Amino acid sequence: MGFLYRKFVRQLLFNLNPEVVHDAVIKTARAAQRVEFLNSMVRLLTKAKDFPLTVAGLKFHNPVGLAAGFDKNCEAARFLAGLGFGFLELGTVTLRPQPGNPKPRLFRLRDDHAIINRMGFNNAGAFDAARSLERLLPLPVPVGISVGKNADCSIDEAPKNYLETLKIMYDYGDYFAVNISSPNTLQLRSLHGADKLKRLVEPMLDFASGQKKVKPFFVKIAPDLEDADLESAAALALEKNFGLIATNTTVNRSSVPAYWQSYEGGLSGKPLRALSNAMLSKTAALVKGKVPLIGSGGIFDGATALEKLNLGADLVQVYSGLVYEGPFLVKEILEYLEKKNWQPRR
Numbered sequence: 001m002g003f004l005y006r007k008f009v010r011q012l013l014f015n016l017n018p019e020v021v022h023d024a025v026i027k028t029a030r031a032a033q034r035v036e037f038l039n040s041m042v043r044l045l046t047k048a049k050d051f052p053l054t055v056a057g058l059k060f061h062n063p064v065g066l067a068a069g070f071d072k073n074c075e076a077a078r079f080l081a082g083l084g085f086g087f088l089e090l091g092t093v094t095l096r097p098q099p100g101n102p103k104p105r106l107f108r109l110r111d112d113h114a115i116i117n118r119m120g121f122n123n124a125g126a127f128d129a130a131r132s133l134e135r136l137l138p139l140p141v142p143v144g145i146s147v148g149k150n151a152d153c154s155i156d157e158a159p160k161n162y163l164e165t166l167k168i169m170y171d172y173g174d175y176f177a178v179n180i181s182s183p184n185t186l187q188l189r190s191l192h193g194a195d196k197l198k199r200l201v202e203p204m205l206d207f208a209s210g211q212k213k214v215k216p217f218f219v220k221i222a223p224d225l226e227d228a229d230l231e232s233a234a235a236l237a238l239e240k241n242f243g244l245i246a247t248n249t250t251v252n253r254s255s256v257p258a259y260w261q262s263y264e265g266g267l268s269g270k271p272l273r274a275l276s277n278a279m280l281s282k283t284a285a286l287v288k289g290k291v292p293l294i295g296s297g298g299i300f301d302g303a304t305a306l307e308k309l310n311l312g313a314d315l316v317q318v319y320s321g322l323v324y325e326g327p328f329l330v331k332e333i334l335e336y337l338e339k340k341n342w343q344p345r346r
Protein backbone atom coordinates (compact mmCIF):
# COMPACT_ATOMS: atom_id res chain seq x y z
CA MET A 1 0.00 0.00 0.00
CA GLY A 2 2.84 2.37 0.86
CA PHE A 3 4.20 1.59 -2.58
CA LEU A 4 1.01 2.89 -4.22
CA TYR A 5 1.27 6.17 -2.31
CA ARG A 6 4.93 6.64 -3.26
CA LYS A 7 4.38 5.69 -6.91
CA PHE A 8 1.16 7.56 -7.70
CA VAL A 9 -0.30 9.77 -4.96
CA ARG A 10 2.95 11.45 -3.93
CA GLN A 11 3.73 12.21 -7.55
CA LEU A 12 0.43 13.99 -7.89
CA LEU A 13 0.56 15.85 -4.57
CA PHE A 14 4.15 16.98 -5.05
CA ASN A 15 3.14 18.87 -8.19
CA LEU A 16 1.03 21.15 -6.02
CA ASN A 17 1.94 23.88 -3.53
CA PRO A 18 2.98 22.22 -0.24
CA GLU A 19 0.86 24.37 2.04
CA VAL A 20 -2.21 24.02 -0.19
CA VAL A 21 -1.78 20.23 -0.07
CA HIS A 22 -1.34 20.26 3.70
CA ASP A 23 -4.46 22.36 4.26
CA ALA A 24 -6.43 20.09 1.91
CA VAL A 25 -5.24 16.98 3.77
CA ILE A 26 -6.35 18.45 7.11
CA LYS A 27 -9.72 19.54 5.66
CA THR A 28 -10.30 16.10 4.12
CA ALA A 29 -9.30 14.32 7.35
CA ARG A 30 -11.58 16.61 9.31
CA ALA A 31 -14.55 15.77 7.09
CA ALA A 32 -13.73 12.05 6.85
CA GLN A 33 -13.50 11.59 10.62
CA ARG A 34 -17.19 12.48 10.95
CA VAL A 35 -18.11 9.33 9.04
CA GLU A 36 -17.60 6.37 11.35
CA PHE A 37 -17.53 3.92 8.42
CA LEU A 38 -14.50 5.75 6.97
CA ASN A 39 -12.72 5.78 10.34
CA SER A 40 -13.24 2.01 10.63
CA MET A 41 -12.02 1.42 7.07
CA VAL A 42 -8.85 3.43 7.68
CA ARG A 43 -8.24 1.60 10.98
CA LEU A 44 -8.63 -1.74 9.24
CA LEU A 45 -6.15 -0.83 6.48
CA THR A 46 -3.51 0.43 8.92
CA LYS A 47 -3.92 -2.27 11.57
CA ALA A 48 -0.65 -3.69 12.93
CA LYS A 49 0.68 -5.50 15.99
CA ASP A 50 0.24 -3.80 19.37
CA PHE A 51 3.31 -3.06 21.49
CA PRO A 52 1.75 -2.05 24.82
CA LEU A 53 4.00 0.23 26.86
CA THR A 54 3.76 2.75 29.67
CA VAL A 55 5.74 5.99 29.48
CA ALA A 56 5.39 8.96 31.83
CA GLY A 57 2.51 7.11 33.48
CA LEU A 58 0.54 6.94 30.21
CA LYS A 59 -0.40 3.75 28.40
CA PHE A 60 0.42 3.50 24.68
CA HIS A 61 -0.51 0.81 22.11
CA ASN A 62 2.76 1.39 20.29
CA PRO A 63 5.73 3.80 20.43
CA VAL A 64 5.15 5.63 17.12
CA GLY A 65 3.54 9.06 17.41
CA LEU A 66 2.66 11.97 15.16
CA ALA A 67 5.01 14.92 15.71
CA ALA A 68 3.74 18.42 16.49
CA GLY A 69 2.93 20.85 13.70
CA PHE A 70 0.89 18.53 11.49
CA ASP A 71 -2.46 19.24 13.15
CA LYS A 72 -1.82 22.70 14.57
CA ASN A 73 -5.46 23.40 15.45
CA CYS A 74 -6.25 19.98 16.92
CA GLU A 75 -9.00 19.47 14.35
CA ALA A 76 -8.27 16.14 12.64
CA ALA A 77 -7.18 14.02 15.61
CA ARG A 78 -9.81 11.30 15.24
CA PHE A 79 -8.84 10.59 11.65
CA LEU A 80 -5.11 10.79 12.41
CA ALA A 81 -5.46 8.34 15.31
CA GLY A 82 -6.89 5.88 12.75
CA LEU A 83 -3.57 5.84 10.87
CA GLY A 84 -2.22 3.55 13.58
CA PHE A 85 -0.29 6.09 15.66
CA GLY A 86 0.39 5.17 19.28
CA PHE A 87 -0.09 8.82 20.23
CA LEU A 88 -0.60 12.25 18.70
CA GLU A 89 1.12 15.49 19.54
CA LEU A 90 -1.16 18.33 18.45
CA GLY A 91 -0.39 22.03 18.09
CA THR A 92 1.78 24.00 18.56
CA VAL A 93 -0.98 26.06 20.12
CA THR A 94 -0.47 29.68 21.22
CA LEU A 95 -2.65 31.70 23.57
CA ARG A 96 -4.02 34.04 20.94
CA PRO A 97 -4.65 33.17 17.27
CA GLN A 98 -1.89 34.33 14.92
CA PRO A 99 -1.34 34.15 11.15
CA GLY A 100 2.28 32.97 11.22
CA ASN A 101 4.94 34.16 8.77
CA PRO A 102 4.22 35.43 5.25
CA LYS A 103 3.83 32.81 2.51
CA PRO A 104 5.59 30.98 0.92
CA ARG A 105 6.86 29.38 4.14
CA LEU A 106 6.86 25.65 3.43
CA PHE A 107 9.27 24.02 0.96
CA ARG A 108 9.90 20.44 -0.16
CA LEU A 109 13.51 19.42 -0.80
CA ARG A 110 12.46 16.47 -2.92
CA ASP A 111 15.87 15.10 -3.79
CA ASP A 112 16.89 15.20 -0.14
CA HIS A 113 13.63 13.84 1.29
CA ALA A 114 13.41 16.91 3.45
CA ILE A 115 11.25 19.92 4.28
CA ILE A 116 12.11 23.50 5.22
CA ASN A 117 9.38 25.34 7.10
CA ARG A 118 9.12 28.79 8.58
CA MET A 119 5.43 28.60 9.42
CA GLY A 120 5.84 30.61 12.63
CA PHE A 121 3.14 29.00 14.80
CA ASN A 122 0.23 29.83 12.50
CA ASN A 123 -2.76 28.66 14.52
CA ALA A 124 -6.28 29.57 15.56
CA GLY A 125 -5.37 30.02 19.25
CA ALA A 126 -5.96 28.07 22.43
CA PHE A 127 -9.71 28.63 22.78
CA ASP A 128 -10.35 27.35 19.25
CA ALA A 129 -8.10 24.30 19.80
CA ALA A 130 -9.86 23.52 23.08
CA ARG A 131 -13.28 23.77 21.40
CA SER A 132 -12.12 21.42 18.66
CA LEU A 133 -10.83 18.85 21.11
CA GLU A 134 -13.98 19.07 23.19
CA ARG A 135 -15.84 17.74 20.14
CA LEU A 136 -13.28 15.02 19.37
CA LEU A 137 -12.47 13.57 22.80
CA PRO A 138 -12.26 10.85 23.94
CA LEU A 139 -9.70 9.54 21.45
CA PRO A 140 -8.36 5.99 21.30
CA VAL A 141 -4.74 7.15 21.84
CA PRO A 142 -3.00 9.53 24.25
CA VAL A 143 -2.91 13.12 23.06
CA GLY A 144 -0.07 15.52 23.75
CA ILE A 145 -0.59 19.23 23.32
CA SER A 146 2.36 21.31 22.20
CA VAL A 147 2.38 24.78 23.72
CA GLY A 148 4.29 27.77 22.35
CA LYS A 149 4.33 31.54 22.68
CA ASN A 150 2.75 34.26 20.61
CA ALA A 151 5.14 36.07 18.27
CA ASP A 152 4.27 39.47 19.77
CA CYS A 153 5.00 38.34 23.32
CA SER A 154 8.52 39.14 24.59
CA ILE A 155 10.83 36.50 26.02
CA ASP A 156 10.39 38.11 29.47
CA GLU A 157 6.63 37.71 29.20
CA ALA A 158 6.87 34.17 27.83
CA PRO A 159 6.25 32.29 31.11
CA LYS A 160 2.89 34.02 31.56
CA ASN A 161 1.92 33.46 27.91
CA TYR A 162 2.73 29.72 28.06
CA LEU A 163 0.97 29.32 31.41
CA GLU A 164 -2.24 30.96 30.16
CA THR A 165 -2.24 28.63 27.15
CA LEU A 166 -1.66 25.63 29.38
CA LYS A 167 -4.58 26.59 31.63
CA ILE A 168 -6.95 26.69 28.65
CA MET A 169 -5.66 23.40 27.21
CA TYR A 170 -5.09 21.46 30.42
CA ASP A 171 -8.30 19.41 30.44
CA TYR A 172 -7.82 18.32 26.83
CA GLY A 173 -4.32 16.83 26.77
CA ASP A 174 -2.84 13.68 28.29
CA TYR A 175 0.61 15.31 28.28
CA PHE A 176 2.06 18.70 27.40
CA ALA A 177 5.03 19.50 25.22
CA VAL A 178 6.70 22.82 25.95
CA ASN A 179 8.02 23.99 22.61
CA ILE A 180 11.11 26.17 23.07
CA SER A 181 12.86 24.95 19.96
CA SER A 182 11.09 26.28 16.88
CA PRO A 183 13.60 28.38 14.91
CA ASN A 184 10.73 30.44 13.47
CA THR A 185 9.80 32.55 16.48
CA LEU A 186 12.35 35.24 17.29
CA GLN A 187 14.57 34.33 20.25
CA LEU A 188 12.40 31.35 21.23
CA ARG A 189 15.46 29.12 21.40
CA SER A 190 17.03 31.42 24.02
CA LEU A 191 14.55 29.81 26.44
CA HIS A 192 16.89 26.77 26.58
CA GLY A 193 19.16 28.75 28.94
CA ALA A 194 19.16 27.28 32.47
CA ASP A 195 17.49 30.18 34.35
CA LYS A 196 15.05 31.03 31.57
CA LEU A 197 13.93 27.42 31.22
CA LYS A 198 13.38 27.09 34.95
CA ARG A 199 11.40 30.32 35.05
CA LEU A 200 9.31 29.00 32.13
CA VAL A 201 8.47 25.46 33.24
CA GLU A 202 8.19 25.90 37.01
CA PRO A 203 4.87 27.80 36.93
CA MET A 204 3.44 25.23 34.50
CA LEU A 205 4.51 22.29 36.67
CA ASP A 206 3.18 24.06 39.77
CA PHE A 207 -0.16 24.61 38.04
CA ALA A 208 -0.34 20.94 37.01
CA SER A 209 0.53 19.71 40.49
CA GLY A 210 -2.41 21.66 41.89
CA GLN A 211 -4.90 19.96 39.53
CA LYS A 212 -7.03 16.90 40.26
CA LYS A 213 -5.08 15.00 37.64
CA VAL A 214 -1.34 15.71 37.52
CA LYS A 215 -0.28 15.34 33.88
CA PRO A 216 3.22 14.74 32.51
CA PHE A 217 5.34 17.33 30.70
CA PHE A 218 8.00 17.16 28.01
CA VAL A 219 10.30 19.94 26.82
CA LYS A 220 11.13 19.82 23.11
CA ILE A 221 14.74 20.73 22.44
CA ALA A 222 16.63 21.94 19.36
CA PRO A 223 19.20 19.82 17.53
CA ASP A 224 21.54 22.82 17.36
CA LEU A 225 22.10 23.16 21.11
CA GLU A 226 25.44 23.91 22.72
CA ASP A 227 26.49 21.23 25.20
CA ALA A 228 26.08 23.61 28.16
CA ASP A 229 22.43 24.30 27.30
CA LEU A 230 21.69 20.62 26.78
CA GLU A 231 23.32 19.77 30.10
CA SER A 232 21.30 22.38 31.98
CA ALA A 233 18.05 21.28 30.30
CA ALA A 234 18.77 17.65 31.20
CA ALA A 235 19.66 18.60 34.79
CA LEU A 236 16.39 20.52 35.12
CA ALA A 237 14.45 17.60 33.62
CA LEU A 238 15.95 15.30 36.27
CA GLU A 239 15.28 17.79 39.07
CA LYS A 240 11.69 18.57 38.06
CA ASN A 241 10.86 15.20 36.55
CA PHE A 242 9.79 16.12 33.04
CA GLY A 243 10.62 14.32 29.80
CA LEU A 244 12.53 15.60 26.78
CA ILE A 245 11.76 15.48 23.06
CA ALA A 246 14.89 15.35 20.90
CA THR A 247 14.58 17.11 18.52
CA ASN A 248 12.85 19.88 16.64
CA THR A 249 14.02 21.06 13.18
CA THR A 250 17.52 22.42 12.51
CA VAL A 251 18.86 25.73 11.20
CA ASN A 252 21.98 23.88 10.05
CA ARG A 253 22.23 23.49 6.25
CA SER A 254 25.47 21.51 6.03
CA SER A 255 23.68 18.32 4.97
CA VAL A 256 21.73 19.81 2.03
CA PRO A 257 22.89 21.41 -1.25
CA ALA A 258 24.12 25.03 -1.09
CA TYR A 259 21.01 26.15 -2.99
CA TRP A 260 18.98 25.81 0.22
CA GLN A 261 21.34 27.91 2.39
CA SER A 262 19.34 31.05 1.75
CA TYR A 263 16.01 29.45 2.74
CA GLU A 264 15.30 30.51 6.30
CA GLY A 265 13.45 28.14 8.59
CA GLY A 266 13.74 24.72 10.17
CA LEU A 267 15.02 21.76 8.17
CA SER A 268 13.44 18.35 8.83
CA GLY A 269 13.49 14.90 7.24
CA LYS A 270 16.41 12.69 6.19
CA PRO A 271 19.18 15.34 6.46
CA LEU A 272 18.16 15.99 10.10
CA ARG A 273 18.51 12.38 11.18
CA ALA A 274 22.21 12.27 12.14
CA LEU A 275 22.14 15.57 14.01
CA SER A 276 18.96 14.66 15.83
CA ASN A 277 20.28 11.20 16.72
CA ALA A 278 23.49 12.71 18.09
CA MET A 279 21.44 15.00 20.34
CA LEU A 280 19.23 12.08 21.42
CA SER A 281 22.30 10.00 22.35
CA LYS A 282 23.82 12.83 24.37
CA THR A 283 20.49 13.43 26.11
CA ALA A 284 20.07 9.72 26.90
CA ALA A 285 23.58 9.63 28.39
CA LEU A 286 22.75 12.61 30.62
CA VAL A 287 19.36 11.43 31.94
CA LYS A 288 20.31 7.72 32.19
CA GLY A 289 16.76 6.40 31.77
CA LYS A 290 15.45 8.46 34.71
CA VAL A 291 13.13 10.65 32.64
CA PRO A 292 11.22 9.67 29.50
CA LEU A 293 12.63 10.55 26.07
CA ILE A 294 10.87 11.00 22.73
CA GLY A 295 12.97 10.84 19.55
CA SER A 296 11.99 12.95 16.55
CA GLY A 297 13.90 13.77 13.36
CA GLY A 298 14.42 11.83 10.16
CA ILE A 299 12.34 8.70 10.75
CA PHE A 300 11.32 7.33 7.33
CA ASP A 301 11.02 3.59 7.98
CA GLY A 302 11.29 0.82 10.57
CA ALA A 303 15.08 0.89 10.67
CA THR A 304 15.31 4.63 11.39
CA ALA A 305 12.61 4.30 14.08
CA LEU A 306 14.37 1.35 15.73
CA GLU A 307 17.65 3.26 15.62
CA LYS A 308 16.16 5.96 17.88
CA LEU A 309 14.58 3.40 20.21
CA ASN A 310 18.01 1.75 20.53
CA LEU A 311 19.64 5.12 21.22
CA GLY A 312 17.42 5.56 24.27
CA ALA A 313 14.08 6.92 23.06
CA ASP A 314 11.01 5.49 24.81
CA LEU A 315 8.75 6.81 22.06
CA VAL A 316 9.36 8.24 18.58
CA GLN A 317 7.54 10.73 16.36
CA VAL A 318 7.26 11.26 12.61
CA TYR A 319 6.37 14.24 10.44
CA SER A 320 8.40 14.54 7.20
CA GLY A 321 8.37 10.75 6.84
CA LEU A 322 4.59 10.84 6.69
CA VAL A 323 4.73 13.37 3.84
CA TYR A 324 7.27 11.34 1.83
CA GLU A 325 6.28 7.76 2.72
CA GLY A 326 2.52 8.20 3.14
CA PRO A 327 -0.26 7.08 5.46
CA PHE A 328 0.95 3.48 5.84
CA LEU A 329 4.25 4.54 7.40
CA VAL A 330 3.22 3.64 10.97
CA LYS A 331 2.09 0.18 9.88
CA GLU A 332 5.38 -0.31 8.00
CA ILE A 333 7.40 0.73 11.07
CA LEU A 334 5.41 -1.55 13.40
CA GLU A 335 5.81 -4.51 11.02
CA TYR A 336 9.56 -3.92 11.03
CA LEU A 337 9.64 -3.76 14.85
CA GLU A 338 7.71 -7.04 14.95
CA LYS A 339 10.15 -8.65 12.52
CA LYS A 340 13.06 -7.48 14.67
CA ASN A 341 11.34 -8.80 17.80
CA TRP A 342 11.51 -5.37 19.45
CA GLN A 343 10.34 -5.23 23.07
CA PRO A 344 9.49 -2.00 24.92
CA ARG A 345 11.80 -1.16 27.83
CA ARG A 346 9.00 0.32 29.94
Ligand SMILES: Cc1cc2nc3c(=O)[nH]c(=O)nc-3n(C[C@H](O)[C@H](O)[C@H](O)COP(=O)(O)O)c2cc1C
Pocket: 067, 068, 069, 070, 072, 091, 092, 106, 115, 117, 119, 121, 146, 179, 182, 220, 247, 248, 249, 268, 269, 270, 272, 296, 297, 298, 299, 317, 318, 319, 320, 321
Ligand atom coordinates in the same frame (compact mmCIF):
# COMPACT_ATOMS: atom_id res chain seq x y z
C1 LIG B 1 5.76 21.94 8.36
C2 LIG B 1 6.24 21.63 9.73
C3 LIG B 1 5.67 22.29 10.81
C4 LIG B 1 6.13 22.00 12.11
N1 LIG B 1 5.52 22.63 13.16
C5 LIG B 1 5.91 22.31 14.42
C6 LIG B 1 5.25 22.87 15.54
O1 LIG B 1 4.30 23.64 15.41
N2 LIG B 1 5.68 22.51 16.77
C7 LIG B 1 6.72 21.65 16.98
O2 LIG B 1 7.06 21.35 18.12
N3 LIG B 1 7.35 21.08 15.92
C8 LIG B 1 6.97 21.39 14.66
N4 LIG B 1 7.59 20.79 13.61
C9 LIG B 1 8.73 19.88 13.85
C10 LIG B 1 8.26 18.41 13.89
O3 LIG B 1 7.37 18.20 14.94
C11 LIG B 1 9.45 17.44 14.03
O4 LIG B 1 10.00 17.57 15.32
C12 LIG B 1 10.54 17.70 13.00
O5 LIG B 1 9.98 17.94 11.73
C13 LIG B 1 11.52 16.54 12.89
O6 LIG B 1 10.88 15.37 12.52
P1 LIG B 1 10.80 14.81 11.01
O7 LIG B 1 12.19 14.77 10.48
O8 LIG B 1 10.13 13.47 11.15
O9 LIG B 1 9.96 15.78 10.26
C14 LIG B 1 7.17 21.07 12.30
C15 LIG B 1 7.73 20.40 11.20
C16 LIG B 1 7.28 20.67 9.92
C17 LIG B 1 7.90 19.95 8.76
